[in-house]
Structure formats: structure tokens, C-alpha cells
Amino acid sequence: MATVKAHYESVLSDVYSWMFGGMEQGLSRNRALFKELGLEPVSQGLAIDLGAGCGFQSIPLAELGYQVMAIDLDDKLLQEMSAHADGLNIEPVQGNLCDFPAFLANTYPEKKSDLIICMTDTLLHLDSAEQVKQVISDVRNHLSQKGKFVLSFRDLSFELLELARFIPVKSDENTVFTCFLEYEKEKVKVHDLVNKRVNDEWHFYKSFYYKLRLSEQWIKQVLQECGLTLIAEKNQNGMLVIVAELSV
Numbered sequence: 003m004a005t006v007k008a009h010y011e012s013v014l015s016d017v018y019s020w021m022f023g024g025m026e027q028g029l030s031r032n033r034a035l036f037k038e039l040g041l042e043p044v045s046q047g048l049a050i051d052l053g054a055g056c057g058f059q060s061i062p063l064a065e066l067g068y069q070v071m072a073i074d075l076d077d078k079l080l081q082e083m084s085a086h087a088d089g090l091n092i093e094p095v096q097g098n099l100c101d102f103p104a105f106l107a108n109t110y111p112e113k114k115s116d117l118i119i120c121m122t123d124t125l126l127h128l129d130s131a132e133q134v135k136q137v138i139s140d141v142r143n144h145l146s147q148k149g150k151f152v153l154s155f156r157d158l159s160f161e162l163l164e165l166a167r168f169i170p171v172k173s174d175e176n177t178v179f180t181c182f183l184e185y186e187k188e189k190v191k192v193h194d195l196v197n198k199r200v201n202d203e204w205h206f207y208k209s210f211y212y213k214l215r216l217s218e219q220w221i222k223q224v225l226q227e228c229g230l231t232l233i234a235e236k237n238q239n240g241m242l243v244i245v246a247e248l249s250v
């Protein structure tokens with residue numbers, strides 16, 4: 003059985019930051035996004051990054067003054083983040099993001115978060131739509147008054163057909179990354195295929211994982227049902243970024 007954790011360990015974490023143009027480019031893109039969205043810390047300044055990866059968002063948030071809890075399943079990506087986070091207030095936690103209430107209770111009992119983020123399709127990596135609902139409900143219960151939830155994802159409810167399912171993700175003289183999408187009723191089976199040249203020999207790495215096919219409309223409805231108000235949205239290279247606020 004393919005798991006997200008095994009997929010990242012065997013193929014994706016080694017090429018993750020490279021796929022986005024390298025560490026500096028990933029950080030710059032999110033520094034600009036957070037500035038545009040006006041996400042400076044208020045009150046206690048705690049931010050939780052659900053599925054933090056190599057720190058593309060945790061690092062810019064810590065630079066803005068947040069105390070960041072960065073949760074991810076993948077140890078290699080968390081180590082990559084730590085290597086670029088010298089002196090910043092980031093606590094890496096290797097674990098399942100669905101367990102964030104327990105991590106929070108252990109480290110910061112009684113504390114609510116000003117900001118919780120879950121970006122770049124991370125919510126779609128969960129096992130079921132029910133699990134996504136539970137996480138959003140937990141997010142709502144751990145936000146401070148006027149606290150914000152930022153999520154970004156691709157709406158995979160629309161189906162690519164035939165050859166459009168083969169996606170040339172990125173390549174350079176030493177690495178070629180291709181993705182193939184296979185559509186099932188509720189999920190997309192994402193096959194990642196990576197060719198790497200080492201000492202003039204090409205090596206082939208392959209693995210797949212699943213992403214949930216959740217529509218923009220469904221996610222917005224769940225946010226609303228959980229008591230979060232949509233306050234901003236934008237399209238960032240085909241990825242929908244949503245900002246919701248606890249305003250009760």
C-alpha cells in the first residue's frame with residue numbers, strides 16, 4: 003500500500019525544493035504572498051504550519067516574527083528546513099498533522115494560534131474528505147479571536163484526459179521529473195517519475211501516492227460550516243489560496 007510518507011521518502015523529498023526553483027525562490031514567493039495578504043502577527047504570535055515540508059512558509063512566517071510550530075511527516079524535509087532556519091523561532095515536529103491539537107497541548111497548553119496554514123495541496127494528501135473536515139474543525143477550535151487559516155490547493159475535481167495526464171514537471175541536465183495522473187472517483191493516483199544522472203549514469207526512481215479530489219466549492223462550504231469566514235482568495239499559478247478568519 004502506497005503511503006504519502008513512503009512516497010516522499012523514496013522519491014519526492016529529494017527533489018522537492020529543486021522542483022520549485024530552489025530554496026531561495028520558494029522562500030521569496032511566500033514572503034511576497036504573506037506581505038500581500040497582510041499576515042503580520044497579532045496578540046500571541048503563534049503560527050502552526052501543517053505539512054511544513056522544507057519550510058517554504060515556516061521560514062518567512064518566523065522572519066515576520068511568528069513563533070512557528072512546523073509539523074511534517076518527512077524527516078528529510080524538516081532537516082532541510084532546519085538547515086535554513088538558523089536563529090529563527092521554529093519548532094520542527096515530525097508527525098501527522100491530524101494530531102496537531104495534541105502537539106499543541108504538549109508544547110503550548112492553553113495557547114491559541116493567530117495563524118494556521120496548510121499549503122500547496124497538503125490537505126489533499128489526507129486519507130479522506132472526512133479527515134479534512136475534522137482538521138478544519140480542529141483548526142477552528144485552536145484559532146485565537148480574528149485568527150486566520152490560510153490554505154492552498156488545486157481543485158482536482160476536473161479531470162484531465164488522455165495525454166494531458168502526462169505532466170513534464172521540471173528538468174535540467176541532471177534530473178528529469180515527469181508526473182502521470184490517474185483519475186479515480188474520489189482520488190487521483192499521482193505517479194512521480196524521476197530520472198537522475200549520477201556520474202554519467204541515469205537512475206530511474208518511481209513511486210505514487212493519492213490526492214483527494216476536493217472541489218473549491220466543497221472546501222469553502224466546510225470552512226463556513228466550521229465557523230470560518232472567507233476574507234480573501236487569489237489564484238497563484240493555478241493553485242487557489244484562501245484566507246479564512248475566526249470572527250465569532
Ligand SMILES: C[S@@+](CC[C@H](N)C(=O)[O-])C[C@H]1O[C@@H](n2cnc3c(N)ncnc32)[C@H](O)[C@@H]1O
Pocket residue numbers: 006010052053054055056057058059073074075076079097098099100120121122123124127128
Ligand atoms: C506538497 S508538500 C507542501 C509543503 C509546504 N507546505 C510547501 O508549500 O512547500 C506536502 C507536505 O505535507 C506533508 N504531509 C502530507 N501528509 C501529511 C500528514 N498527514 N501529516 C504531516 N505532514 C504531511 C508531506 O510530507 C509534504 O512535506
